[in-house]
Amino acid sequence: MAEVRPDVLQALRACRLWRGASDASVRRLAECATVADAPRGTQLAAEGDPAERFAVLVSGKARVFHMAADGRRITFETMEAGDAVLAVAALSGGRYPAYVEVVTPATVAWLPRECLFELIESEPAVAHSIVANLAQRVVNFTSVVQTLALDVPQRLARYLFQRALSSGAAVAAGLKIDLGMSKTDLAAALGTVPETLSRALAKLRDDGLLDVHGSEVIVHDVGALARLGSGYEE
16 A cells, blocks of 8 residues: 555545545545645646646645736636645646646645546546536636626725625724735736735725725725625616
């Protein structure tokens, strides 16, 4: 029996893509994995490369993004430990549709696409989990497309409204939220550049919707953020 790193086995067991797979099947995946440590900034895949394998993050975080013609990085999603990366492209057998790079030091378990097909053949019930996970990815990507259809202040309002719902803390002036990432990373997530993000924050502040204190934001009018972030204003 091949030696398997405990952290790799734990990450593969936590992976939602094959939720419900038996311990024996997960161990077989771990035995065929190629494990690599990746310093911050390492590119895991380039847009257009053949999609011959996929990865599971054992530790760290990675960003999936498109590089626009003007140099902007448009972030599609951020992946964390236990997440499967590049699986959709690997299953399709085509080419990677986006770039992937690690944004923190990371450990990555690479798996040939054939391993996933073998898992489905040995445990057909796992296919239900895979279909559900990939369907959720489509829903999430639709939300990204909807967001990119808005202008930058609207995209920012949409993001801040979602943060206010998930982690807002009541204070005398409204709801206090943390941006959740650096302004450079937030700009990339919103498909813009830091300078434009700063102007959008200033506009929302001047309109009386919020105040900015470093990485913290005090939201004064959650309803106005929701209306602006939906693309609808009365």
